[in-house]
Amino acid sequence: MNAPRTRVQRRPVHGVLLLDKPLGFSSNDALQKVKWLLRAEKAGHTGTLDPLASGVLPLCFGAATKFSQLQLEAAKTYVAIARLGTTTTTADAEGEVVRERPVDLAAFTPGRLQAVAAQFTGAISQVPPMHSALKKDGKALYEYAREGIEIERPARAVTIHALAVSLCEDADGFAAVKLVVTCSKGTYIRTLGEDIGEALGCGAHLRFLRRTDTGGLGLDGCVTLEALEAMDEEQRLLQVQPPQLLLHEHTPVTLSEYDAGRFLSGMRRSGDWPDADAVAVYGAQPHALLGVGHVRAGELIPDRLLSPLEIQQILEGTPRPTDRGILETL
Template structure:
């Protein structure tokens, strides 16, 4: 007879875990695993990575979930490998082969497409994506063999490098390194570059190396996290305010901080700013976000007093 399963005792955990998502797991599966390891009450991620993709996946816990949208909108950097001459139904190695063409590509061709796809471009989102139509993800329609009309969207490829990549005998491949704006589909970029080269292409590997200010060198793997003690796992968490590192800072005294947290605007000699991170001076604690218009500090997303107290206690407990 099997022993009864031990129930995990959840607890308030606040902060950001930079995970190097492994191959084969969905973003939600990776999130749930990390949430279980940390025994966290509340968690969310900052935008999905496909199961076939690896790399930077910021996971938000507790109060940090209030600010996860900031990294949904962040610029991202990817490294990808695309096989030339073969198109698939999904734009990656998971799909069925739907077309094959000969490959005749040289260094000049690669330089041409690199220039062609750098800067503002328009992309049509792929059918195999999580975009929704009438409350249903496009990939669900795709699995049913239904093609939905999609509007092209404007995105920006800030930096792009295209180079020949090692490939199996009889095959050709390219390596893409791209820093892109939100909403950019790297699978679609690979497919479009393949078309511009006259042979078609599909992605065979995809790795996100940066999102916003977060870099893959800062990340921890699930395997490493599993091997740690509970204290070591908690020590991997970045503070909630790491999500607003690029914001300008405002420091409030005790009385103003209390009023700000109740949703009241404060007046001061602050320059206009669209994105402000607000801190209390005593004790030093992150309070939330705001914006400044004509010297008026207008609250945005705020931590509640319990969350602030818990983050202060966890900071004191961290060695």
């Protein structure tokens, strides 16, 4: 007879954990694992990172999930290695070889590599790969691909903010190019590597992909899943950073006790603030994140608000007894 499963007692956790996602895990697999380790009630990630990629994956818990969309829209930076001379059905190591061509390394001078990098920098068009999660009639493209069905995909506009291309070898010692890419949402690095291989005249497919930054959040602040599993509960909770980590590019505005209460009720507030598209709003006493908004013509307009319960739970996460009575007035 199987032993009964132990039911996990969930609890409110509010904040952001920067995970260095390991290879082989989908973003949702990693999220569910960390959610279980933290015993968190509510969680969400900030956009998918391919199972064949490792690196920065911000995981949001509780109140922080209200701001996860900001990271979906943020620029991302990747380091990729594409093996030269071989193209595959999936543009990465998972696919079957489609074509092999000779690689003339002597022709790939620094000047030529720089010219190719310039060709793919700025606004470009990409045709999404068949082996992707994009959907057609409610069905993912990779499902059609597995059935041998090719679906016409319109090209999509993306932006490559910065791109450096240099010669290297992959982990197996084959000639390759290293790509350091900062790009907009929706960019397929596999497709970029394949297209650069074609521009070099020999083809290429991706062998390595690591995300090093998303929206200004880098590997330096990340924790690995292995390290997290080795920690006790208190140490794990210390890895969770405040929700405002996602708002570091927002203009901060601090409201008086009176205005904070009105703002939390969804009311606009008037002040001498300059116009701003993205504002992080705090209460003065106690100093607590209330939500985000924008300013137009001296009016602070709420966009996303934390609930009084969420604010109280965040404050109680770092016990300060004097804060509790004050919060009741917000």
